[in-house]
Amino acid sequence: MKKLSSIIMIALAALAFQACKNKAKDSTASADSVNTVKDTSANAAATGGIAVDKDDAKFVVTAANDGMAEVNAGNLAQQKATNLRIKSFASMMVADHTKAGDELAAIAKSKNITLPAAPNADAQKMAADLGSKSGKDFDKAYVDGMVDGHKNAVKLFTDASNNCKDADLKAFATKTLPTLKMHLDSIMAIKASMK
Numbered sequence: 001m002k003k004l005s006s007i008i009m010i011a012l013a014a015l016a017f018q019a020c021k022n023k024a025k026d027s028t029a030s031a032d033s034v035n036t037v038k039d040t041s042a043n044a045a046a047t048g049g050i051a052v053d054k055d056d057a058k059f060v061v062t063a064a065n066d067g068m069a070e071v072n073a074g075n076l077a078q079q080k081a082t083n084l085r086i087k088s089f090a091s092m093m094v095a096d097h098t099k100a101g102d103e104l105a106a107i108a109k110s111k112n113i114t115l116p117a118a119p120n121a122d123a124q125k126m127a128a129d130l131g132s133k134s135g136k137d138f139d140k141a142y143v144d145g146m147v148d149g150h151k152n153a154v155k156l157f158t159d160a161s162n163n164c165k166d167a168d169l170k171a172f173a174t175k176t177l178p179t180l181k182m183h184l185d186s187i188m189a190i191k192a193s194m195k
Contacts, residue, residue: 056169057113059160064104064115066153069123070097073149076131077142085190086139089146096183100176107168143191150184 070093077090108115119127126145133141157180160173 053165056164056166059156059164059169060104060108060113061116062156064101065120065123066149067097067101067104069119069127070149071101072119072127073130073142073145076127080134080138081142082135083139086142089186089190096179104172107172111166143187143194146187147191150180150187153180154184
């Protein structure tokens with residue numbers, strides 16, 4: 001059994017090394033891959049397994065990725081936004097999404113779920129595009145991104161609140177959902193005031 005466990009761990013290390021060399025794979029995809037390998041049925045003894053099913057693990061990875069992207073965009077908006085309401089909203093994004101991210105990380109650790117180390121390639125590209133803008137162009141792009149992002153987040157967390165099989169993750173999604181809806185309402189009001 002120890003020999004099998006060692007062989008599996010070496011194979012996992014090789015996969016992780018290969019993932020690091022593969023530029024096409026971003027941190028989120030790598031986390032999803034690691035979580036898939038942590039199969040709770042066949043490989044649980046060798047990998048430590050994860051304490052949730054694959055759909056719940058996917059929610060955790062997606063939520064963590066999106067939360068990191070919100071914090072990064074919020075930090076950028078605190079520096080570059082010209083509209084004081086946007087700066088205030090960005091400050092709220094950093095505080096609320098950092099708090100939620102820390103709570104999610106603690107749950108993920110208790111369930112042996114691997115989280116992405118950084119936002120995925122799409123989020124990084126959007127951050128770079130946003131960072132290249134200034135003035136009112138920045139404000140508009142940030143607000144538009146926050147509207148889209150929060151619509152997606154409300155959908156993701158509504159689905160998780162209804163469908164997560166793990167009680168802790170379901171409770172986290174249910175508890176976080178009203179804050180995300182409030183964020184969406186706030187950014188929609190800011191967008192309406194900019195017209």
